[in-house]
Structures are given as structure tokens and as C-alpha cells.
Amino acid sequence: AQTVTQSQPEMSVQEAETVTLSCTYDTSENNYYLFWYKQPPSRQMILVIRQEAYKQQNATENRFSVNFQKAAKSFSLKISDSQLGDTAMYFCAFMKHRNQGAQKLVFGQGTRLTINP
Amino acid sequence: SAVISQKPSRDICQRGTSLTIQCQVDSQVTMMFWYRQQPGQSLTLIATANQGSEATYESGFVIDKFPISRPNLTFSTLTVSNMSPEDSSIYLCSAGSPDTQYFGPGTRLTVL
Numbered sequence: 001a002q003t004v005t006q007s008q009p010e011m012s013v014q015e016a017e018t019v020t021l022s023c024t025y026d027t028s029e030n031n032y033y034l035f036w037y038k039q040p041p042s043r044q045m046i047l048v049i050r051q052e053a054y055k056q057q058n059a060t061e062n063r064f065s066v067n068f069q070k071a072a073k074s075f076s077l078k079i080s081d082s083q084l085g086d087t088a089m090y091f092c093a094f095m096k097h098r099n100q101g102a103q104k105l106v107f108g109q110g111t112r113l114t115i116n117p
Numbered sequence: 118s119a120v121i122s123q124k125p126s127r128d129i130c131q132r133g134t135s136l137t138i139q140c141q142v143d144s145q146v147t148m149m150f151w152y153r154q155q156p157g158q159s160l161t162l163i164a165t166a167n168q169g170s171e172a173t174y175e176s177g178f179v180i181d182k183f184p185i186s187r188p189n190l191t192f193s194t195l196t197v198s199n200m201s202p203e204d205s206s207i208y209l210c211s212a213g214s215p216d217t218q219y220f221g222p223g224t225r226l227t228v229l
Contacts, residue, residue: 045160102213102217103215
């Protein structure tokens with residue numbers, strides 16, 4: 001069975017600073033995907049960034065980037081030039097890869113990020 | 118990306134009643150999923166909604182309590198039956214492709 005661990009329940013930084021959220025996971029799968037989702041107070045789960053396990057290059061989406069260390073089973077999210085709108089719960093999630101379709105997500109416990117003005 | 122809608126967005130229900138939540142996807146998808154998010158918690162998978170066959174439930178969730186329908190490749194319903202205050206949660210549906218997954222806006226359920 002897969003497990004996902006987020007060891008930082010809460011983090012707080014000043015606007016414009018850079019912040020890194022940690023995530024580790026455990027799996028025996030070789031082909032899988034890792035995600036970071038953002039959940040603001042509106043409760044909508046928003047996909048922030050996705051990493052394919054077979055790609056060594058770290059994924060980047062504008063101010064969001066990941067540090068994917070497959071051997072260490074580590075998947076951290078870096079937010080650069082943080083903005084007030086980045087305040088939210090952030091969830092790390094794991095999904096096996098199967099050609100027949102999407103698979104269930106396994107989530108970490110979440111990190112509550114607050115960006116202070 | 119898939120656009121997913123859910124109805125209702127929120128509801129307040131009495132103990133012992135049932136509520137059916139609808140999930141609509143704007144494109145055909147193989148897999149649809151239902152998750153529960155209890156207050157202050159992460160998301161837990163309730164079941165995988167299979168088109169044309171019975172849903173696949175995770176440990177701790179049973180069909181009598183959470184019956185699911187999936188009549189076609191774009192629509193699913195989740196019913197929360199015989200509700201108690203412990204069922205107060207956000208219920209989210211999701212769908213996607215082999216390499217990604219998107220969520221509906223969620224249904225906030227409060228049981229009195």
C-alpha cells in the first residue's frame with residue numbers, strides 16, 4: 001500500500017518570500033504520478049503541479065516548482081515570490097499509473113500555509 | 118482539463134435522512150471517484166464509481182451507507198444514507214485520465 005507523509009502541519013511566511021513544503025511517500029510501484037493540490041477556504045481542490053515518476057526533470061509551473069528525489073521518495077513544493085492568494089491548505093498526493101484510466105489518489109495530511117502581508 | 122460540477126454545493130440535513138449528491142463531468146472519463154473530507158482532515162477515498170457495474174468501496178465504507186450510481190461515462194451520484202452528525206463532511210467527486218485528476222467543487226454537508 002502507498003503512504004504519503006507531510007510533516008509540516010502549518011507554515012507561515014511573509015509576502016514575496018520563498019517557501020518550501022515537504023512531502024515523502026512510500027511505494028513499491030515504479031511508474032506513478034505525484035501531485036500538489038491547493039485547497040483555499042472555498043474548499044475547491046486545485047491542481048497546482050504534477051510530476052511523472054519516470055521523468056527526472058523537475059516540474060515547473062510559473063512560481064511553483066518541485067524537487068523530486070525518486071530514490072529518496074521525496075517530493076517538495078517550492079513557491080517563489082509568495083502572494084497573499086497562495087494562502088491555503090496544500091496536499092501532496094500519489095497516483096499509480098495504469099493505462100486504463102485515472103487511479104485513486106492517496107493524500108498526505110496537508111500543510112496549512114499562511115502568507116502574511 | 119476536465120470541468121466537474123457537483124450539486125448541491127451545501128446542505129443541512131436532519132439525523133436519519135438521506136442526501137444524494139450529483140457529479141457531472143464535461144467529457145467522458147473511465148474512472149470517477151468519491152472522497153470524504155472530515156473537518157480539519159485530509160481526503161479519504163470512499164469508492165470508485167464504475168460505469169455499468171457496482172462501485173468498488175474502500176475499507177470502512179459500505180454500499181448500504183454510501184450507495185453510488187454511475188449510469189454513464191459523465192455522471193455519478195453518491196447517497197449518504199441514514200445520516201448522523203458524524204457524516205458532517207465535505208464530499209468531493211473527482212475524475213481524470215491516466216496521468217492526472219481533477220475535482221468538483223465539493224458538497225458541504227451538515228447533519229443536525
